[in-house]
Amino acid sequence: MNAKAIVVTSGKGGVGKTTTTANVGAALARLGEKVCVIDTDVGLRNLDVVMGLEGRVVYDLIDVFEGRCKLRQAIIRDKRVDTLHLLAASQTRDKSALSEDRMRDAVQALLEEGFDRVLIDSPAGIESGFQTAASAAQGALVVVNPEVSSVRDADRIIGLLEAREITEVRLIVNRLRPEMVKRGDMLEVNDVLEILGVKLIGIVPEDERILVSTNIGNPASLEESPKLAAGAAFRDIAQRIRGEEVPYPSFDQPTGFLAALRRFFGGS
Amino acid sequence: MFQGLFGRRKSKDQLKDRLKLVLSYDRAKLSPGNMDALKRELMTVIKKYFPSDGSDLDVKVEQQGERVVLVANLPVQRG
Numbered sequence: 001m002n003a004k005a006i007v008v009t010s011g012k013g014g015v016g017k018t019t020t021t022a023n024v025g026a027a028l029a030r031l032g033e034k035v036c037v038i039d040t041d042v043g044l045r046n047l048d049v050v051m052g053l054e055g056r057v058v059y060d061l062i063d064v065f066e067g068r069c070k071l072r073q074a075i076i077r078d079k080r081v082d083t084l085h086l087l088a089a090s091q092t093r094d095k096s097a098l099s100e101d102r103m104r105d106a107v108q109a110l111l112e113e114g115f116d117r118v119l120i121d122s123p124a125g126i127e128s129g130f131q132t133a134a135s136a137a138q139g140a141l142v143v144v145n146p147e148v149s150s151v152r153d154a155d156r157i158i159g160l161l162e163a164r165e166i167t168e169v170r171l172i173v174n175r176l177r178p179e180m181v182k183r184g185d186m187l188e189v190n191d192v193l194e195i196l197g198v199k200l201i202g203i204v205p206e207d208e209r210i211l212v213s214t215n216i217g218n219p220a221s222l223e224e225s226p227k228l229a230a231g232a233a234f235r236d237i238a239q240r241i242r243g244e245e246v247p248y249p250s251f252d253q254p255t256g257f258l259a260a261l262r263r264f265f266g267g268s
Numbered sequence: 269m270f271q272g273l274f275g276r277r278k279s280k281d282q283l284k285d286r287l288k289l290v291l292s293y294d295r296a297k298l299s300p301g302n303m304d305a306l307k308r309e310l311m312t313v314i315k316k317y318f319p320s321d322g323s324d325l326d327v328k329v330e331q332q333g334e335r336v337v338l339v340a341n342l343p344v345q346r347g
Contacts, residue, residue, distance in 0.1 A: 152287065155291050
């Protein structure tokens with residue numbers, strides 16, 4: 001993706017925005033990019049705990065917006081991957097403290113200070129929180145679960161991103177359950193792509209180890225174990241964001257799935 | 269009728285159809301419930317020009333490629 005500032009969004013809550021932001025951010029950093037992940041869910045911040053950095057938050061995004069600290073004072077550097085950084089949301093304020101202008105200024109300042117990539121974790125919904133998160137972005141990762149409400153909300157969000165002239169919109173199908181797809185009880189990735197009409201950048205299988213890694217505050221994409229299916233999927237997404245071609249693993253899909261996917265992307 | 273022969277229709281296919289329909293209305297910013305009112309009003313107009321009781325009028329919103337279109341279908345009676 002050409003976009004340096006990318007909003008991670010979904011419309012619906014609980015589909016994996018924060019998990020995606022943490023894991024893709026960590027994976028990008030592990031690949032050597034200087035990354036800042038920003039939590040814009042003011043009042044309901046969680047990116048800090050998902051990343052295991054909650055104990056180090058002193059200042060937050062709203063402190064920056066309101067001049068109580070300098071931008072660099074609010075940025076927390078991750079000790080596991082030193083190119084990974086977090087800018088936390090305020091837990092005590094609400095969305096009315098957000099400002100599109102200040103958001104754009106902050107992201108611009110980060111890019112000028114030498115950050116390669118800024119991932120902006122959007123709150124659920126289509127209101128000011130989402131709008132502020134999107135205001136500073138040139139690209140978007142839309143996280144969708146293969147179920148009715150999530151797909152409908154994703155469609156709405158894609159419309160709103162297009163209205164903002166964010167053209168680099170990529171889809172992450174999260175929490176796919178291959179055994180349900182196999183018996184025809186869950187939408188296939190191709191169904192979701194056909195319905196939503198945007199480009200795919202990742203397929204993340206449902207993986208209970210994601211919960212385990214968030215329990216301990218260690219993004220799964222940072223773990224080395226090749227058994228972590230979802231962790232590996234997030235690492236693949238990071239590589240694709242960087243423009244690398246990474247084949248999609250089969251996740252035990254019905255016959256022809258991979259072939260269909262390849263056809264969809266014009267690969268061989 | 270094929271469901272009896274081949275077992276139940278896959279739930280994901282039902283979902284796909286439902287999503288396509290509801291997204292057509294969402295994208296057109298229409299509420300499906302209003303279609304009945306639209307259909308009734310269309311009928312009063314059409315009846316002035318065509319001999320039909322309107323029972324076979326079909327009005328729906330469809331996605332055609334990039335566009336969302338309103339499709340009204342009314343078989344005209346012969347003779």
